[in-house]
Amino acid sequence: MLDAKALRTLSYGLYIVSTKGAKGNAGCVVNTFSQVTSKPEQCSVAINKENATCGAVLEAGRFAVSVLDETAPLELIGTFGFHSSADTDKFAQAQTCFDAADMPYVAEHACARFSVKVQHKLDLGSHMLFIGLVEQAETLSTQPPMTYAYYHQVKGGKTPPKASSYIAEEPAPAPADAAPKVGWKCMLCGHIEYVDELPDDFTCPICGAGKEMFERIEL
Missing domain, CATH: 2.30.110.10 (Electron Transport, Fmn-binding Protein; Chain A)
Incomplete structure (x- = not known):
């Protein structure tokens, strides 16, 4: 174990x-x-x-x-x-x-x-x-x-994927009877913004990545 x-x-x-x-x-x-x-x-x-x-x-x-x-x-x-x-x-x-x-x-x-x-x-x-x-x-x-x-x-920081202590985590699935929840996940640090659309000038509050580094996800 x-x-x-x-x-x-x-x-x-x-x-x-x-x-x-x-x-x-x-x-x-x-x-x-x-x-x-x-x-x-x-x-x-x-x-x-x-x-x-x-x-x-x-x-x-x-x-x-x-x-x-x-x-x-x-x-x-x-x-x-x-x-x-x-x-x-x-x-x-x-x-x-x-x-x-x-x-x-x-x-x-x-x-x-x-x-x-x-x-x-x-x-x-x-x-x-x-x-x-x-x-x-x-x-x-x-x-x-x-x-x-x-x-x-306190800071709300994320663990970089290359860090020694990194453990991959997946968002918790939504209940079966719940409507899908839309979010945008940063492909650099994993931060998720729960909005329908990201503004063109959006930057990740954790790693500073631009909108182009986010992928749309549904929970």
Whole structure:
């Protein structure tokens, strides 16, 4: 027996992992960054191998991490969590700084940041696990860090399909005697808008996708 819902009892934070590869800056949202030893200070992170950020970390051999705080807007999380660095400059609208190794990191809505040099990597199938030595660490604000529970329950955020903790969910079926309920589902993040038609200028409140990324569904 394996109840996947039991995994949701695990506690996580929300982080932006960033680096610089041959094609430029790359970054993505993860919930898997954690400390693994204190002497020396080492941390680990698992990144989906389909993410451009994963390939960029492999090239650079190092990465930076911004610990998002509770003020982080969904627009920022959506930019880094539901788009690809391969075709989107995710840092264009974010306050960006660079560490001593010239790795970019998001300096706004973050309560701390880390610079990590990769020491070990492990192929986990869908994800690559990086374990590295913390070379820099800095507190950026006194705001409380955003937990994954806060992101879901207070912010109303969604889990990116490439996240380690992603569990696909289907909308609950409508009662047999009920009239079909029309909605529009975002093909990027899964958000559903329950309206008959979407305005031409509509953008997803979770990931910022335009109307063209929504498909009509009936419940």
